[in-house]
Amino acid sequence: MTLQTGIILASMALGGLYGVALCWRPHSLFKLVVKTGSTALLALWAYLLGGPVLLVAGLALSSLGDFFLEADEGDRFLLPGMGAFFAAHIAYIALFWALPQADRSVLNLAAQIGLIASGVVFIRWLAPSVTKEMRLPVILYGGIILMMGAAALRLEPAYLPVLLGALMFIASDVILSFQLFVRPADAPRLALPSIALWFLYYGGQALIAWGVLGNLA
Template sequence: MSGPAIWAAFGTASLAALAYGFLYSWRGEGPARALLKVSGILILAGIAYAVGGPWMLWSALLASAMGDLFLAGKPERWLLPGMAAFFLAHVFYVVLFWQLVEGGGWSWPVKTAQAALVLSGVLYIRWLVPWIKAKMRVPVILYGAVILMMGAAAIALPSVYWLVTVGALMFIASDSILAHQLFCRPADAPPNKAASYAVWFLYFFGQAAITFGLIGLIGLPA
């Protein structure tokens, strides 16, 4: 896969993500919506595979695409399978990032940033729990734990992976907003377009940043 082909594929993925974000992120159902939602992440997975990126990277992207497919349906029916798919994606990222941490910084600023992330995440989850139905509380807590592990691992990466760290933090921000929308927003409330845009664009471009932050170091073909 040549360099121009890679950038053309990324452009196509971005266009699909923009189309989904502005047309469907806050409304609608159906196969067209689901196809548009998963296509951008699937293209990123294809790029990662085509250039010889780490298998855990494209596996995480494929798991994320599966999560997107589940969450394109009715949340009350498909939320748990969607969370399970994203949980798997984060497991891949945690293992991959910790493999890359060797040679990274364990300075006090890194440790402080990790502690701040984990503490704020724990406090947010604790605040969120009373809003969550009893049967969903354990899955949400487990999911929160794995995404905080992913973020802590990303923060510890060597500075050359700064784009990966930014992408991971964007992913966490997206999920934080989504959790508030899913569990705290009244069911009869009108759609919150701004929140829906933030959830989707932070998620997609966060995944894109993780992807290119990793494969860019391989040396893309001309």
């Protein structure tokens, strides 16, 4: 077994453990280590396989965001976490623009417009549930992740795993926004939405990495 294979298997093991046993449970140091470790190992795997700097940066910044969001049960580190993910999406946008692009088509343009329009409607619906202090960060974050998704929609068919990963990432953030802003702050986390959120997020990151690295071979 190569080092790279061992690292991705360890990442998947930690990601699976977090998803099936930890993601809805209260904060703990063990939970923090498992969650952050699973995504940090994805970044290390991409780096060791010679992945583009922007891919490694996107994965590493996402892992930093995971650390902040899991470091406290309250919202003390919510803004730093959002900032890390915001920077990760900038790295992904730059990466996707540098990858081979599909020929422009009416279908492609319609998909981009549909994604952005749906996102704008959702953010507008979500805004009243968000505190005034968080409203602008949420709007800015929503805008950057929609740009990331639109950039992924421009990729050649060979990068379909990257597109699926980007859309899964967006779907995970939709669930997260419900958990953070719509559900009462004192409500316990429900297992099923938390499991769906995690596997959409982790699976999305893994697909983005796999899709980019697979096309480098």
